[in-house]
Amino acid sequence: MKATAPANQPLAPGQLREVARYxxxxxxxxxxGFVYYGNYLRYFEIARNEFLRQAGxxxxxxxxxxxxxxxxxxxxxxxxxxxxxxDELAIFAAIPEVRGASARFxxxxxxxxxxxxxxxxxxxxxxxxxxxxxxxxxxxxxRALAPSTSxx
Amino acid sequence: MKATAPANQPLAPGQLREVARYxxxxxxxxxxGFVYYGNYLRYFEIARNEFLRQAGxxxxxxxxxxxxxxxxxxxxxxxxxxxxxxDELAIFAAIPEVRGASARFxxxxxxxxxxxxxxxxxxxxxxxxxxxxxxxxxxxxxRALAPSTSxx
Amino acid sequence: MKATAPANQPLAPGQLREVARYxxxxxxxxxxGFVYYGNYLRYFEIARNEFLRQAGxxxxxxxxxxxxxxxxxxxxxxxxxxxxxxDELAIFAAIPEVRGASARFxxxxxxxxxxxxxxxxxxxxxxxxxxxxxxxxxxxxxRALAPSTSxx
Amino acid sequence: MKATAPANQPLAPGQLREVARYxxxxxxxxxxGFVYYGNYLRYFEIARNEFLRQAGxxxxxxxxxxxxxxxxxxxxxxxxxxxxxxDELAIFAAIPEVRGASARFxxxxxxxxxxxxxxxxxxxxxxxxxxxxxxxxxxxxxRALAPSTSxx
Numbered sequence: 001m002k003a004t005a006p007a008n009q010p011l012a013p014g015q016l017r018e019v020a021r022y023x024x025x026x027x028x029x030x031x032x033g034f035v036y037y038g039n040y041l042r043y044f045e046i047a048r049n050e051f052l053r054q055a056g057x058x059x060x061x062x063x064x065x066x067x068x069x070x071x072x073x074x075x076x077x078x079x080x081x082x083x084x085x086x087d088e089l090a091i092f093a094a095i096p097e098v099r100g101a102s103a104r105f106x107x108x109x110x111x112x113x114x115x116x117x118x119x120x121x122x123x124x125x126x127x128x129x130x131x132x133x134x135x136x137x138x139x140x141x142x143r144a145l146a147p148s149t150s151x152x
Numbered sequence: 153m154k155a156t157a158p159a160n161q162p163l164a165p166g167q168l169r170e171v172a173r174y175x176x177x178x179x180x181x182x183x184x185g186f187v188y189y190g191n192y193l194r195y196f197e198i199a200r201n202e203f204l205r206q207a208g209x210x211x212x213x214x215x216x217x218x219x220x221x222x223x224x225x226x227x228x229x230x231x232x233x234x235x236x237x238x239d240e241l242a243i244f245a246a247i248p249e250v251r252g253a254s255a256r257f258x259x260x261x262x263x264x265x266x267x268x269x270x271x272x273x274x275x276x277x278x279x280x281x282x283x284x285x286x287x288x289x290x291x292x293x294x295r296a297l298a299p300s301t302s303x304x
Numbered sequence: 305m306k307a308t309a310p311a312n313q314p315l316a317p318g319q320l321r322e323v324a325r326y327x328x329x330x331x332x333x334x335x336x337g338f339v340y341y342g343n344y345l346r347y348f349e350i351a352r353n354e355f356l357r358q359a360g361x362x363x364x365x366x367x368x369x370x371x372x373x374x375x376x377x378x379x380x381x382x383x384x385x386x387x388x389x390x391d392e393l394a395i396f397a398a399i400p401e402v403r404g405a406s407a408r409f410x411x412x413x414x415x416x417x418x419x420x421x422x423x424x425x426x427x428x429x430x431x432x433x434x435x436x437x438x439x440x441x442x443x444x445x446x447r448a449l450a451p452s453t454s455x456x
Numbered sequence: 457m458k459a460t461a462p463a464n465q466p467l468a469p470g471q472l473r474e475v476a477r478y479x480x481x482x483x484x485x486x487x488x489g490f491v492y493y494g495n496y497l498r499y500f501e502i503a504r505n506e507f508l509r510q511a512g513x514x515x516x517x518x519x520x521x522x523x524x525x526x527x528x529x530x531x532x533x534x535x536x537x538x539x540x541x542x543d544e545l546a547i548f549a550a551i552p553e554v555r556g557a558s559a560r561f562x563x564x565x566x567x568x569x570x571x572x573x574x575x576x577x578x579x580x581x582x583x584x585x586x587x588x589x590x591x592x593x594x595x596x597x598x599r600a601l602a603p604s605t606s607x608x
Binding site for chain 2: 488490493494495496497498501525527528529530531532533534535536538579
């Protein structure tokens with residue numbers, strides 16, 4: 001899995017790192033025998049949650065303390081090879097870009113143990129307040145998300 | 153479909169009537185080639201929504217006007233024959249019982265056009281207010297749900 | 305809804321037309337109060353199924369008669385405004401492009417009755433045979449999908 | 457969590473043991489702010505998969521080697537307290553009963569770390585062969601599932 005750095009090396013900003021493992025269940029598959037295409041967006045969400053948790057910025061805490069939300073405004077998925085029932089998946093994520101009021105996540109899903117890349121994609125998130133207005137991403141979250149990303 | 157009365161005859165309280173049609177998509181199936189067992193609870197919800205709408209008591213309006221919710225406290229499903237991709241399903245529902253602070257729905261799902269019974273079940277719902285406390289079902293809703301059901 | 309032609313006028317190839325209606329259920333929403341971002345890919349699938357059925361080329365029949373499948377290789381979704389519980393959605397689809405062994409669908413989801421555009425996107429599908437090899441889309445399906453699309 | 461025995465003590469047949477952990481995502485919740493009632497059946501499936509894997513009888517291997525399947529014929533869920541976004545759940549399972557051609561799983565879902573019981577239930581599974589006929593559960597699987605359960 002060349003895309004990831006050893007755990008003890010600092011990652012360049014935007015560099016994918018493994019943030020979660022997931023075991024495919026029957027409920028994820030469809031009759032073609034593969035994971036249903038919409039369910040990869042669930043896996044991307046698992047990755048975001050764990051990415052934020054590992055960055056010391058759990059999304060629940062973020063919502064509660066800042067009264068801000070990060071709804072998705074765009075999602076893109078590229079399906080290269082299918083995941084199947086009982087496959088163990090390694091989910092990678094990175095934040096290559098944090099703007100004033102939006103952030104971009106990128107993802108890669110690989111099969112364990114052979115590291116075969118199955119799916120990749122990205123999501124773009126806006127930062128909005130409780131009234132649905134665009135809001136600036138707090139500096140604290142910005143630092144947690146992408147410590148060395150240059151800020152626009 | 154013996155369980156249902158002709159459209160122009162009054163239904164006895166608690167008698168199943170067809171409230172919705174649904175076309176099975178790929179996303180509902182699993183690799184066994186059948187609808188995933190958990191998804192029938194989605195179909196039951198479709199039935200509840202349409203049942204309430206047809207009774208003049210849409211659930212959204214109910215939540216908004218009364219600040220009450222009807223969360224499910226029990227669900228039971230009996231899987232008799234599998235539904236498959238692209239099957240058209242007729243979903244039947246009835247409310248055989250409304251108590252002071254709870255109500256029971258029963259369901260039956262049949263395949264169109266042969267009327268083959270596939271799945272049946274029931275759900276029990278508590279009535280709670282915005283603070284999560286048990287609340288009495290308003291008389292107005294009670295009448296809409298089960299006009300001739302004797303009230304406990 | 306300017307993107308669609310009146311029902312009695314021929315549509316230019318690739319022009320969006322309404323192919324399905326869908327009523328949002330609780331099971332589609334998340335705690336933000338909106339439809340979960342991955343579920344729009346279910347709505348896109350509903351649109352594909354109905355588009356093919358209306359074109360006289362139901363997907364189930366296509367799979368069974370040709371032993372071919374059209375798995376998705378790319379999906380893109382743009383979230384403009386959220387859909388909410390109990391919203392009725394009008395789902396539009398078109399096939400702007402059919403290549404030798406792939407096809408592209410575009411989608412738009414609008415809220416009924418005000419026609420407010422909520423979500424749009426596209427999917428790209430490869431044509432593969434039962435052994436997973438790329439296969440040419442049969443002329444019969446090609447004609448059904450996009451009668452006047454120039455073929456590459 | 458009194459329902460479970462220490463890891464180094466033999467469990468009585470049918471005694472619940474923790475088989476999986478799961479972190480609730482946004483995609484599991486609905487606008488009430490709780491996990492959607494149908495999604496607990498996904499958690500039950502996670503439990504079955506892990507239960508069988510830990511018993512040395514992974515379900516994928518079982519399907520492939522025996523050409524048998526264990527479709528669900530009945531499911532029951534009791535919702536005692538809601539699970540919320542980001543909750544970590546401990547999922548317990550047991551097989552209290554293995555009959556000739558069917559087996560029953562029971563489940564309990566508790567919140568981590570306080571051990572609060574949220575949901576419990578059961579599923580009943582028939583054993584069928586590739587043609588959909590009822591088939592006897594192989595002795596090998598029977599032993600793996602419930603080593604000391606008396607066989608009917």
